[in-house]
Amino acid sequence: PPGGWENVMAYDSDNVFAQILRGEIPCDRVYEDDHVLAFNDIHPQAPTHVLAVPKEAYTSMEDFTQNASDATISALFRAVGQIARDLGLAETGYRILANTGDDGGQEVPHLHIHIFGGRLLGPMLSKGA
Ligand code: AMP
Numbered sequence: 001p002p003g004g005w006e007n008v009m010a011y012d013s014d015n016v017f018a019q020i021l022r023g024e025i026p027c028d029r030v031y032e033d034d035h036v037l038a039f040n041d042i043h044p045q046a047p048t049h050v051l052a053v054p055k056e057a058y059t060s061m062e063d064f065t066q067n068a069s070d071a072t073i074s075a076l077f078r079a080v081g082q083i084a085r086d087l088g089l090a091e092t093g094y095r096i097l098a099n100t101g102d103d104g105g106q107e108v109p110h111l112h113i114h115i116f117g118g119r120l121l122g123p124m125l126s127k128g129a
Pocket of ligand 1: 016027039040041042043044051098099105106107108109112
């Protein structure tokens with residue numbers, strides 16, 4: 001890739017979720033703790049569509065699972081479960097998703113966990129293998 005492989009993981013501080021975390025642009029917040037911020041997706045694809053992001057700067061699952069502390073990883077996934085319960089999804093069910101890299105279709109280069117719920121969500125992927 002342009003710039004070489006050492007730059008693949010470089011964090012872009014101008015990404016939209018970094019701007020939200022800095023308070024430079026608004027979000028519709030649904031949850032916050034010391035490690036995690038969660039807000040409604042601006043283009044919801046389900047009645048509930050929330051994005052949970054770590055407050056620390058990680059580009060993706062690839063970066064996060066290599067470089068985040070156990071405490072940070074734990075905090076994010078504990079928060080995702082708590083958010084789902086807070087939003088009333090625990091009983092009806094929900095889906096989480098982390099698009100990662102090019103094949104994953106990741107658009108915003110700050111790790112985010114999508115939380116979908118509020119309707120029967122249908123097939124796991126839109127197309128087969
Ligand atoms: P992806 O990187 O493909 O997992 O998806 C990025 C998601 O971020 C999309 O669902 C967008 O609708 C959402 N998004 C982009 N900008 C904002 C924003 N300012 N506030 C909330 N959600 C956003």
